[in-house]
């Protein structure tokens with residue numbers, strides 16, 4: 001899933017207080033799971049804003065709404081559109097995709113990002129999320145026993161650990177596992193360590209973000225010519 | 232012999248090679264480079280020039296190499312993968328060769344979080360092994376990574392660094408083999424304080440026959456004080472400083488610790504020289520270049536064969 005973290009309150013307050021009516025728009029998918037921007041977080045922010053505006057004597061109104069997914073047209077239903085129309089500005093607590101999708105759908109509306117979108121990751125234990133993938137567009141993770149050096153090594157090294165790997169930890173941060181220590185351990189267990197003596201040649205980054213915004217088209221799933229979106 | 236490199240020539244002759252290091256200044260003063268150069272003139276066979284070491288911005292490695300070259304050195308140009316993509320790397324390699332640089336040391340580079348610009352974006356388009364491969368492809372195949380023909384191949388003696396003390400230990404010799412396979416012809420190691428562990432690593436290197444395929448130059452750094460030894464043990468990732476060394480330095484009064492550090496360094500060189508497969512030493516006297524001559528002499532490695 002996409003993992004995000006709510007922006008600092010003061011930052012959001014400064015944005016909200018510039019308007020008369022603000023809608024907090026939550027998203028029910030990834031950011032709900034990572035507890036950054038679901039219904040619960042929307043309610044918390046709502047109370048915080050109301051309390052602070054009363055204390056600071058600022059006069060603005062806050063309303064809330066959460067939809068299943070902000071990256072999908074079908075969930076922006078009539079009720080949502082009505083609530084957005086009634087507000088001067090929207091703070092969406094969806095990931096960066098949701099923020100953009102919402103702005104595209106309501107171009108006349110001021111839309112703010114309420115969270116910082118950080119990575120594609122997994123819930124490792126309760127309250128702990130970790131990055132696992134960088135969406136490089138050409139998955140080579142099975143070459144490394146299922147541990148991705150692109151996303152998990154601080155230098156995206158493809159041919160083994162740097163000289164800073166120490167006691168299983170990364171040179172960048174003693175709390176972070178060295179991806180290569182994990183790869184070596186796992187490949188040793190699998191008895192495939194010698195496979196690492198093959199040189200991995202320079203990666204093709206054109207499939208990654210470096211190639212510009214990417215698109216995936218499934219012709220079989222597309223609608224009739226007339227209803228197709230041009231892009 | 233492929234290149235005009237002084238160290239390649241000496242290694243081929245079977246000489247025990249001595250190299251040292253020069254960190255470029257944090258400004259544009261060429262005189263600062265010359266000053267360091269003067270301390271090493273006639274003392275060593277080659278001088279490494281670091282590339283924004285520990286991610287602190289300094290004068291460019293290549294420019295500093297040129298200043299040293301003008302002084303008669305055969306610089307070893309260090310190049311890290313942190314700051315350049317494959318376009319800049321290939322272009323700089325051609326430029327360096329055009330300016331008469333003969334040696335290239337390929338490195339990943341320290342992470343930017345250690346330096347004075349922790350907010351920088353790193354590049355790592357290619358890693359250090361892919362960099363070795365790139366330099367070799369340009370030189371021996373006469374081809375760019377993209378496949379086009381190079382008009383005038385860059386004749387550089389290609390080296391790499393290796394840290395025998397970094398973890399995981401079981402991958403280290405294998406990874407060195409990979410560097411050799413990619414095209415590394417000489418290896419400079421991380422500074423060695425634990426000779427025993429280094430010997431164990433060398434055993435593995437010999438088992439894989441790598442000592443015959445590349446020249447291993449053992450790295451040493453003289454310790455200035457017990458405090459420095461403790462600091463390195465604690466704070467430098469992948470550095471192995473045995474307690475016995477710290478104790479030895481601590482046992483000496485503070486004002487004599489530097490002298491003791493030099494003594495330890497000289498003893499270390501003598502021990503390393505005896506290990507089969509060690510073809511030279513690389514003395515990294517960080518901001519202490521004035522001591523290199525003394526160390527080389529005390530280790531019985533003076534004078535150097537003339538270039």
Ligand code: SF4
Nearest residue numbers: 133134136139140148
């Ligand atoms: S190799 Fe690329 S796609 Fe596969 S896990 Fe890593 S970043 Fe994601």
Ligand code: SF4
Nearest residue numbers: 153162170171178179
């Ligand atoms: S210590 Fe490990 S994870 Fe960190 S940069 Fe080096 S190889 Fe990558």
